[in-house]
Amino acid sequence: MTQRQLYLGPLTDNRRWDRVAIRADDVIVVTPPKCGTTWMQTIIALLFSGDPEVETELSIRMPWVDIRLRDLEEVAERLEGMTHRRSMKSHTPMDGLPLDDQAQYICVFRHPLDAHLSNRRHMHNMPITFYSHWFPEDDPDGIAFRRFLDGGPEGFDMDAMPLAHILRHYKAAIALADRPNVTLFHFADMARDLEGVFAKVSDLLDISHNSETMAQLVRAATFDNMKANAERFAPSGGKGFFKSDSAFFHSGSNGQWAGMLSDDEIARYDAMMAASLTPEERAWLEYGSAGVPMG
Template structure:
């Protein structure tokens, strides 16, 4: 078994080093994290930043692309960029990360300096997110949801690729961490339910639906953002947000972060497949996650996201997409 050597920063204070051969509930985390308000975050997210987010002055035309990590964040950022440029994202020099920056990682002054309309990327659960408290500061949220089993697999490779996590475990251990909500941004189930049950103006999009029916979903995104949309723009957006196109696009493939990655690691844009979890989960692991999914999500949410109550099994979370189809994570 791999040996984990990492540390946790709990509310701004380092909580010692750990070294053990496998993780069990109640053990310290086997990866390097910042713990803010009880939620594990990437070490790029500082405790001080988490504290100041609730005081951020949102504007009525602000939009937050809200996702649990590895749910199609970069894909949606590219779709938004395509819509903003009427299908010609190559005319903009900025990367998707510069156009729609990671809100929790930004300095407050940089967020304040952005010109409106501002579009941010965010990985905060609802209770920790920036939100307006007056009618003229109520903003919008674009929430992308993905089958948690595919999220788990994608997040595992994400941890193995970036050296800052200092994670050396294998998938069985990581699956346990994910099921128990001990990965970046905490419990997938709590995160998703927090956004589903909130009273803000939220457009919920599933990764699977976006893959299966992009010509139907993309106009909904454009309308939500107040952007022009027609068949030509939709066609160009589908083409230029495809996995194959983005993988070779230096402004959307995240290669600018290669200096934070282990040499020889799998690419940031690895597969983006619907149903890739089948090649990683054992039957026992799959049933355990299904049980937590049934326990911690509501039938109303399941029907709203996937069109049916899939409480018994996540096998049904496919949309109409071929399970070998590819989309960016």
């Protein structure tokens, strides 16, 4: 990839990656928001350390490079000063990132409707008002869902995570999925078989631990454990950034949108998905490797 797509939003700026010198053993977690980013980062932090009690401190140790709210020079200098193996996160699609032939890119996706509802709650839990008009807490007219369907993949819209931005993420990742260092994961598979996901990630990163240690790491990364210890596992947890750290882990369930959207809203979503993806691509994006809802 020689020409990078420009992604500039009120919260994020992918040009910030120009200040980061990618190392061959770097691990970059690339996702739309609320699709399992923190979950995957936690898995990586646990595998790096081999310690189920490690203080993850994701915002500092595995920084979100794109975000405008942190001073770029401070982030770049902190990353450059790290002597251990590094991991970073990005909410920029793969076509907007520097692509190194050796670094590992781990892309995580979730059913778009579950991601949308999770993002609504996330916006209400944050002290940032960029998109308060997109996500009214009292929304009898369905403004949030209408903007989810109408928003564009770039510019001001993208940081509110409309469907078009999720689809851009997905298609950009699919386009590179034949590379040995680009791997797609799904939130539903993490919920179904966390132990299997740990095994796959550890293989990708060439990290091994004995079976007892791995079992302890898997237990530490269960959704229930992260929610119960939200000050430890939430990004910037315990620092008052969120109204509630625990609310960051509101629900690890799938299919939470069922019964919350009208038939017309679902029909409009279905039409956009059918026009954008093949049936096979859609099945994976919504349900992961099983291709069907969890029973």
